[in-house]
Amino acid sequence: MDDSADDTPMLGMDLPEAPPAPASNGPYRVLARKYRPQTFAELIGQDAMVRTLGNAIARDRLAHAFLMTGVRGVGKTSTARLIAKALNCIGPDGQGGPTIDPCGVCEPCRAITEGRHIDVIEMDAASNTGVDDVREIIEAVRYAAVSARYKIYIIDEVHMLSRNAFNALLKTLEEPPPHVKFLFATTEVNKVPVTVLSRCQRFDLRRITPDMLFAHFSSILQKEGVEAEAPAIWLIANAAEGSVRDGLSILDQAIAHADLEADGAGGGRISADQVRTMLGLSDRTAIAQLMATVLGGDAGAAIDLARAQYALGIEPVAMVRGLMDLTHAVTLAKVARHDDPALAAADRERIGDWAQKLGFAPLNRLWQLLLKGHDEVLRATNPLEHLEMLLLRVIYAASLPDPGELAKLLESGGVPAMPLVAPQAVPAGDTPGASVAADTPPAAVEAVEAPPPAALTIAQIHQLLESTGNHRLAVDVYDHMRLIALEPGTLTFAPVPALGEGFARDLADALLAATGNRWSVRAGEGEGRPSLAQMRAAKLADNDARIRELPVVKAVLAAFPDARLVEDGDNRHKSAP
Template sequence: MDLPEAPAPAASSGPYRVLARKYRPQTFAELIGQDAMVKTLGNAIARDRLAHAFLMTGVRGVGKTSTARLIAKALNCIGPDGQGGPTIDPCGVCEPCRAITEGRHIDVIEMDAASNTGVDDVREIIEAVRYAAVSARYKIYIIDEVHMLSRNAFNALLKTLEEPPPHVKFLFATTEVNKVPVTVLSRCQRFDLRRITPDMLFAHFSAILQKEGVEAEAPAIWLIANAAEGSVRDGLSILDQAIAHADLESGEGGGGKIGADQVRAMLGLSDRTAITQLMATVLGGDSGGAIDLVRAQYALGIEPVAMVRGLMDLTHAVTLAKVSRHDDPALAAGDRERIGDWAQKLGFAPLNRLWQLLLKGHDEVLRANNPLEHLEMLLLRVIYAASLPDPGELAKLLESGSLPTMPRAPRAPASVQDGPSDSAAVPIDAEAGTEPPATALTVAQIHQLLETTGNHRLAVQVYDHLRIIELDPGNIVFAAVPALGGSFARDLGDTLLTQTGSRWHVRPGEGEARPSLGEIRAARVADNGERIRELPVVKAALAAFPDAKLVEDDDNRHKSQS
């Protein structure tokens, strides 16, 4: 009976290999971002000036171990005809090249220092280097994460590392070169592998996606390139995850399209549009709107610390835009326009203030037991700090005597109030254009304020005993002395709040303190007294009346205080 011919079984493609392994560079031409190192190695091989030990250092995923394997292939390649010598372009088809690529060459020994840290492990290497290579031109030892070796192991390796046999080469790789002893570093030719720039990663990932037959939006690839932080391996791992996510979303076994929103959600990044809206509410002084936006994002699964990072990234982008150095291809046209608008209307001083507040708040939110509450308090702190007068404005108010008695509502600088309605309410003050007053002048003005309002007890304490360590807008740190008493900080803070309409944080601290107004005056009086005593007429008067004393005139004393 004639039966239909059974179809031949499809050839198995083997187990899936992740992109980081599948696209590991096999030649120096495929090693991206390390042109200086490749040129140095090429010249050294061409001139037969090869070092006996190489050290590759750099952040994770920039190609340290891959470079070590490429050097091993370059030194042991014999060419397709078996007659070649060391070359910067190994053929990849000869037996040594294929064996090294597959990790089975008997003369290329890879060792993980993290699991072989002791002196006994190094002693095995010292014993083995005496014997020539079995089949290769050089016997090569590749030691990964070499900084994990113990101090005794490093010491045991030193002599062999300095004067190895001519048939032995050492290739070290490490992410923490500062932990490698200087005695080892001095015996190696060191290569610092640089981080891979986002544009290089974008081009590399785009080429890989084309080979894999996967479509992706350009902003999605930029997001992955930025998230990689200069590491090819990290970026390929994220790309692998994004491809799997795209396949799942499309409901097919392959061919899914990677979108920017999808990558952002996968990485747990806050929505850029929502962050832009949050920034607008913060700059506009809308505390209720800011809280509502934060809670809406939190309900969608966005972590509070991710929202803080988003605000920091946006603040950084606006600051760079002010100096024409901001260029983020992942930004939409609308976001780019808004950043440019903020860059024109906000000065460097308020942007720096906003950055410092967010930077400090980031650590607080990261360590908090309830991050959402800390984020809400952080935003309220940022909005409230925008209404504090700067030192120059406070000095003018004190001089004119027109201090407000109630807290002021957040206000926008004049340059912003004239702008478009959707971004006009920006209470963070533009640069005042005046230098902050000297510390002594500011303390003197505070003393005058206390005297004017009839708070003589505090005025005397400020004049005689207040030694300033730090004096910033809304912040006073002073040296604690018994004469001030335990309630001084609270009393002074409450009084300044009542008289200036702004909250001042007054607290004792440690550090170098400036003398008080009274001490400055006493030193000045003592200096004046010494100079007066040297006058001939005064010397004659004191000689004629030995019991006479120099006394400062009360009117002059009051003038000096004021």
């Protein structure tokens, strides 16, 4: 038997590392293990937790059980091991006590780092889920630590314990011996019973922000002697989704990819294009071109671009995600909250241009369509076909303005078509230059200062009645009165049964009270001109026909046969009760 010491660290327990030598004859260790934090100072992004632990240690207010929770790769198990070292460190001289800055050189620190300390027991709850496994802990906690200050149990993925195992642990967890500490780690804290949570001091470890990951990865690349473009590091930091371990795994792969791209001797340079290809991300330029064709309504070009990307090996779902990312970026740019360091200057300019041209409503519809389409493409047996149908659906729906915006475009001449509302013709007998649109919303009428009788039009009379509280008369004038003649102080209308016998007298009295001038109001002979309500209905029907002739609306109705035009707000008069 070989008497030489085995320098290979136990699984998951790593020695602290100095910057590695350029070459080594030993087996390669992945970056996630090589750069596992060995002190709290190396634990990035968890300042609040470190401060709390430091204060608890300094004030001798240590809990008997700690629970670390958070997404994968943020340092839960590493934190548990650091706490074990902090509680059992005795300092280089052997006289120290618990500290937030363990020395790393004393026997307990080195033994815990190497995973050989007899009083620090680490258990994987995923493979030890039953009551029997917990019973071993319950029996062992009665005995004092062999050589350390505290006997520490680290249970990883504690949520995997069975319900009976949790129940068996409760009493011991609530009142453990003073020499025992429990350290739990889990990614799914919602699966841990409340009875267990209430007995632990809980720390929610934060996701690591992309800028922290960027700085961390840049430092590691410098130690590894590998060059990388800044956008490439940002891509890796964003792809990590807040997980240091995931990011280091991607970084490991990117370094290997760069080496192969160069001379195979470790002198490669990581480029953004290489990282994008390695991660299967769609090319930004191609996605921007696809977005441009979608917004431009060029269905044929959009399908051709999608097929070209598919032929290059880009998955359809990746193209949909690319369009969603671009839509999200444009939307954030509208509120000045888009800041992606991985973007080139040309991409920033393009996003800013779209942010100025597109409104929130079209962007929201585009996002909703892409979000629904993403799930469809992801589950599809033929993703390319679903992608093509999604692009067609988006082209004929997402880029269209909503009814309010369409009305504004038509009124302002932004779309080559007839205006949404035709100019109000001045009825014969009215005074030119003083007319008010016949379809002025009655609900929006405010108090109107009474002009001289000669300046009044039928629309102004209607507004005057509304502003003075004669709502029933205003409704009759708007809905039923067919004007024959309107002269200064004289109003002649066609007899209509709906107006009633006292209409002329009531209207004359109301005009006298409102204007201070006596009016002659009487029923004449003939049919008269259409009422204000009839004129408005005719204009709406004409507008409807004009809108249906617009190319953009024709496209919508062709794509969605069941669609119908809806007026934006009902401005018609409601009959008085």
